[in-house]
Amino acid sequence: MSGLEKIISQIEYESNDRCRTIIEEANKKADEIIKDAEESAQKILSDNDEKTAKKLDSMAQIALSSSEFAKSKILLKSKLETIDETLKKSLDEIKNLPDGEYFEIIKALIISNSRNQKGSLCLSEKDKKRLPKGFVESVNKELKDSEIVLGDSVDIDGGFILVYEDIDINCSFDAIASSKLDELRDALNSVLFD
8 A cells, every 4th residue: 555545544544533423422412402302392291281280270179169159059049949938938827827816916016116196007908807896996005105097908918007197117027028038038047957
């Protein structure tokens, strides 16, 4: 082999060795880049899984809260319907009491709601027909400083209205129940559901 061939062979060998070193370094660098990319992708996937899990947990909590609210709302509605039905039945029972018992309630209400002046006792047509004889006189005996007379018929379903010059006192059972509705609901709720 001539000197030139040796030099070319030496240059070729060194060139191949240098290329091999560059390729190895490039492969190492590529492996590092791939490893970094895989780690980065894994972190992104892990972060996304965590975010997705948090979002799903949040959505599950919202759904649970919504279902509990809907359940509470349905339960409250059912309780109110039961209470209102019980109240209605109680009012119906009062309105359909025997005359003596019914008018004892009316008498007590008149005495507790009367004013110190002359007034008119207005009953429904139905109650006027079942009014016990001497009822107004017996009420007047118990009233102090006031007096009532039987007034016109009114369109109510049980109870009465006391009419004075400047004021009407609505003591119909429906009006009394309506004005005391929240108290009655609370009382019936504790009796029925506690």
